[in-house]
Amino acid sequence: MANNNQIAFSEEPHFYDDVCQYVDQAAKYTNHDKGLLNQIKACNSVYRFQFPIRRGNSFEIIHAWRVEHSHHMSPTKGGIRYSEMVNEDEVMALAALMTYKCAIVNVPFGGAKGGIKINPKDYTLAELETITRRYTVELIKKNFIGPGIDVPAPDYGSGEREMSWIADTYLTMNPGSLDALACVTGKPIALHGIAGRKEATGRGVAYAIRECVSVADDMKALGLSSGLDGKRVIVQGLGNVGYHSAKYLIEFGAIIVGFCEFEGAIYSKNGFDLDEVFNHRKQTGSILGFSKSQMDFNNSAEGLEQECDILVPAALENQITEKNIGRIKAKIIAEGANGPTTPAAASAFIENGGIIIPDMYANAGGVTVSYFEWLKNLSHVAFGRIGRRYDENENINIMNLIEKTTGTTLTNEQRLMVSKGASELELVNSGLEDTMIRSYHEIREIKLKKNTGSLRTAAFVGAVDKIAVSYMNMGIWP
Structure with missing residues (x-):
């Protein structure tokens, strides 16, 4: 159903303004003071800096940012993006999204984000470490990192390796700090x-989709059956998030009919084996030319427009715009x-009847599993x-008691299945699954109760309400 209260958005994408406009849209469904809403939207701290590195016999200036969007909860939390396309507006927008994201899934962090304006592929391992x-040193000098201050994490272009360098640097500059490893x-x-x-974000995406398609009434309105079995999915991006989203969607019964990457896209109505595609790209440097593909597209955007039930954009922002939305068939x-x-x-x-599961x-x-890691580091014991x-x-x-009293003998397989205690991975996945399930139905309930028209607006309504309560309970707001 179309939402009659939709506001007019600018055609030119400005990421941070987009996020603020979403908050303004959600604010129509709340009764919060305008000044409080402005505080919720504002980025509290924007640290823009640069530093030199030596490359051979010359120097290069590296531009970087760290933005702490909201301190209604401490510490703030957010990844560090390594990309030559990163800019201040993008980092501010991502920091703001982290604030709302944490509120939505009830993780007690404020939002933050970092960015380093480089293409990691252009640098040696030693240069990336430098x-x-x-x-990290620049963040330490300005008090923009610490277990109770601001806790970075991986993002586009960074991973476990970079996080280990950050942790080691922080430990070196904070000798004797008991909780130092919780800094990242x-x-x-x-x-x-x-x-x-590593797989948490992709697994969470799969859980979110599974919950969405499990609601029979919502699927009936789309002309789909409930459940993931047989659902056709196109995934954009074969990085960490895209790969694991596809992996778990396949486990849940979906069929991946298309992959899109920056070099192009492939499509097959019969579906793909994820690892075959991944290995082909690893060996050749491209998903194009995969033998089991029925259609190849040199333009990646064309891959988004093929027949499917579910589209999973898992690459960068502004991939689906007013210029191509009319051709999206998902x-x-x-x-x-x-x-x-x-x-x-x-x-x-949404006006055409589609559902968007918001980012x-x-x-x-x-961030949910990062929260578990942070707790683990603070408690100094594995789950x-x-x-x-x-x-x-x-x-x-x-x-043993059941066997003795009933005379039933369990097989070794049955005994192993019943007796097994939960490992850290099983506990983490259980906590993640519970978080995603509860949060989806909380958002959907707000959508139905307040007739917000979209899950995104409903999610922002819930987030804004929670953040507003935090500010008022802190005594910052009357």
Whole structure:
């Protein structure tokens, strides 16, 4: 159903303004003071800086940012993006989205984001390490990093390796700090990271889609059956988020009929084997030319416009705009990336009866599991370490009692299945699944109760309400 209260969005994409406009749209469904709403939208701290690195016999200036959007919760939290396209507006927008994202999934962080304006492929490993460590030093000098201050994480162009350099640099400059490793998340397991973090965002996207398509009434309105079995999916991006989104969607019964990457796109109505496509690209440097593809497109955008039920943009922002939204054939867009759909395009898609699973909910799996890692680092004990063996022994005792009193003998396979205690990975995945399930239905309930017209507006309504309560409880706002 079209939302009669849709506001007019500018045609030229300005990411931070887009996010603020979404908040303004949600504010119509709240009764909060205008000044409080302005405070919620504003970026509290914007740190823009530059530093030199030596490359051979010359120097290069590196431009970088760290933005702390909201301090209604401490610490602030958000990834560091390594991209030659990164800019201040983008970092501010992503920091703002992190604030709302954390509120939506009830993770007690304020939003933050970082950016380093480089293409990692243009630098040697030693140069990347120098850049990352120098970036960390700059944050330390200005008090923009710390377990209770601001906690970075991986983002586009960065990963476990960069997070380990950040953690080591922080440890070096804070000797004796007991909780120093909680200064950053997304670390390798060997450096007290957490099982399941790498795949968390993609797994969360898959959970979000599964919950959306499980609601029979909503699917009936789209002309689809409920459940993921047989649903045709196109995924844009074969990075960490796109790969794991596809992997778990396949496990849940979906068929991946298309992949889009910057070099082009492939499509097959029969579906693809994810690992075959991934290995082909690894060997050749391109998804094009895959033998089982029925159609190849040199223009990646064409891949988004093919027949499917669900489209998962899991690359960069502003991939679906008012220029191509009319050619999108999917009935559901699940935003694995941050801001892949412009506001004008989103409005048009929803007015035509589609469903958009918004980014600040759909890709919240990463920050959810980062929260678990942060807790693990602060408690200095892995999840499941204390209770796992006890639970196994208790379950064995119960099985022995059942066998003794009933005369039933369980097979070894049955005994192993029942007696097994939960590992850290299983506990993390359980917590992530519960978070995504609860949050989706909370958002959907707001949408139905307040007739917001879209899940995105409903998500922002819920986030704004929670953040406003936090400010008022802090005594900052009367």
